[in-house]
Amino acid sequence: MSRIEAKQTPIEEYRVANEPFYLPIANEVESFEAAYHNHIPVLLKGPTGCGKTRFVEYMSWRLGIQSHDMALPLVTINCHEDLTASDLVGRFLLSNSSTEWVDGPLTRAVRYGGICYLDEVVEARKDTTVVIHSLTDYRRFLPIDKLGTIIDAHEEFLLVVSYNPGYQSSLKDLKHSTRQRFAAIEFGYPPLEIEASIIAHEAGVTLDLADSLAVLAAKLRNLNTLEMLEGPNTRLLIYAGKLIRHGLDARDAIEMAITQAITDDAQLQGGVREVAEAIFVG
């Protein structure tokens, strides 16, 4: 039996191969470009599944195409509470009887250039996030204390972090000393027409169906404050669209990708189904 080797790329050399699909909502593309050209780190805030990661991919492609005919390298690091500074910067590893220094992903991005994207940055411990401080001001260097060296950031290096203000508890907020190193772009759910186009494109469904899904989402998001229900994000709508395109009945697809995905409360599910059945023929 032949084995297909999975493609492997060193993390700092990963580039988006094709133009990612991204529909601008306001002037976020221009804002990001301006920040990039001025070496201003960017904070993307907004609910999960509203397109932050896609936006970063798109920008890495767009900025790269402008100067090199290919996307900028994009190093993505998913932050979590056990992420240590060594995980970002690098560590010594044992090699035979000696030790060998290995750069962490952040260090590689700093050396190699490109966008380093720290996703859900507040999840990281605060003592971890301070390692980015010298990178995110006028100094633009990364000190590596274990090597006793300082690495100047590549001309094309940009640090981007994301965070979801509503989702994490107030206990987990960004420190001001960290936060005020970034210019921020706020992301919300896209307006109905744009969201419908996104669903139609990503799920490969008709604009009519995509529009109904977007309407459903807009209605359910009305419940955010009234019922403390976090309405479905664009990603879930795309899932629903994909399931329908695959041949699943709209009712079953919505039940699976939306109703069950957003709440466990039977009463709320009942209400969500009422809304779905009103929009899709019940």
Place this chain on the structure above:
Amino acid sequence: MASSLEHAVLLEQVQRRLTIFYEALSARSVSLVPLSEEERSSPPPDTRSTVRLPAEQESADWYKLAVGHRAIHYESGTYKFKFLSPARHFSSLRPDSLKGIPVYDGDSQLDWFFRLFANRALALDLFNVLEDFRIDEWAARKYKGLAGLCSRIQSRELDIRPDVSDMAPRQALAEVIVRLSLNGRLLRFDAPAFLRDSVSIAVGIFDSLGTAGATVEDAAEATIRIYHLLVAMPNVAVPGIEKVPIALSESRSHDAGVRWPTEWPEPDPVHLEGDVVLEVRFEPVSYREQMGFWLRNYEASAPPELQSIFTFRDMPARSKILLDPDPMAMQDDEFEQDLQSPPKPLPHDHGHEEEDREHAAGEIHTHDPDVFIYPEWDYQKNAYLKNWCALREQSIAGGSEDRLYSDTLRRNSTLIPRILKVVESIAPENLRKVYRMPFGDDIDIDACIDAVIDLSAGVKVSDNVYSARERVARDVAVAFLLDLSASTAESVAGSSDPKEESRRIIDVEKESMMLMLAVTTKVGDAVAIYGFSGTGRDDVQFFCLKEFKDRFSAEVVQRIGALKPVHTTRMAPAIRHAVRKLVRQECQTKMLMIISDGRPFDIDYGIDYGEEFILDYAVQDTRKALDEARANGVVPFLLTVDEEGNDYLREMCSDMGYEIISDITQLPLRIVSLYRELRAG
């Protein structure tokens, strides 16, 4: 009779689902309230936060359409009418300025619009019908799932419309309008020839109004036109006139060859004798709301605050005008804010102004520092009754039963190991493993490897190589609220063990508390134990057996041991009082466990409404108190030994936790494990 409907659906069965449905569509909160039997014939109008619907209907679809229709008014902009905005499908007959139209503070622009007409009631009723039609068409286009049930229900409505053929021309035209609004185009009837033109123009107007993109301004333009057609009709039968067949399928362009009115406001017509008596009536359609009902009194010199409740405009400033003849009740909409958060019950102010304060009939006032005054929720009025219950905090003199604790432990000797197991499973949840600590009870392998590597690499070595268990800052306060009503004196029935025969429910409650004290002390949570009972709203008794600040002592045990069954179960004020105490605890998790043996009941609970309402009243007040608890960040849980509890508990506890314990002897163990579950959250 509604109750004779086959496969009838009760509002309560669909209430929660449809509340969410309404909220999703309109982005507004709402409470769906069942109409009482007396209200059915002339339902009170909906208000901005309350929708009243029959308690029972033949299908859930009917409810869905009725609720959807109301919500879509908000979605499709009925209340965002702009006087000067052009319509999409009609040329504007409205004046292009407000010249000559009276304008008052707090008016909505719909108010301005209706002031154009000499017969405002007619214009308003007509606007309702036309706007309802636009809403239904809009809904059918946007909500494909509503389209089917809308047309089904419309055709059922058409089946029960009054017969047109015997009506006077104006009334006949009005009925035709309602039928057109239900898409009833199949009607044919005989009428005087002059009606034919008006009918076909009206059909043309409906054609335009039903088109995609029609706005509330289109409904307003349609109102002007059809109003003009209506008032041109004689409102008494014309005897001897020849009749011709008229069909609603014929339509005519609405602006061709008709001289529409141009003078605004409309000059007052010459009143003919009988005009008022023979007013045109638009027979209502069941699923649509009677928005304009109160606007009939528009001319009455009611204060603007009162008017605005029933009209479309937003309330200007909140002002305290009591609308109900009953001085205690607040009309729900006016005080929407007040209803969202109950009247501040809390501590009684003994300032000088208070001394002289006149209390409205029924309100309770006191200067006793041990007495706390609480409001009560009147579900019939849909409002809080202010200062309605007096709750007295009482302490219990400890009896001599200080052996209770050891007795309990002995009696439960078989139980103890199991409970301890549960307790032990609580404890670790308090702790979390942390890594890379300078000291701890285990070695952190990852940190050690790093240290060894750093050592070989010759760089600074961290000595943080241990893992430890750290106490998580997640503290818990729990209050227990024991029902001490007379029924707790009943013996524990159905137990197979003859030794149990002599034990009463209250004894089991006491034991449970003993065990809980043992557990919570071990875990280190803050615990308070209260009992409640009473003999009416001016005498709610609240026993403090253990306050949060009290240490677990022999005295506490004696107090619990001395508990005796008292009287009734007015649960809500006791819940409010316990919540008040819990809220003061600076803990992250606050829980209220209520242990009861039956439904809430008190001798004067909702007595004004007669006996059949007493039970519901108590349930609704309790439910409200539980909602308040949750709003205050307290997690309530109700544990009852009442096996018939299912019917009211579902209502009372809606989506919060409750449990019925069929075997009371299991209560102690169940409390402990429940406590653990709740605590784990």
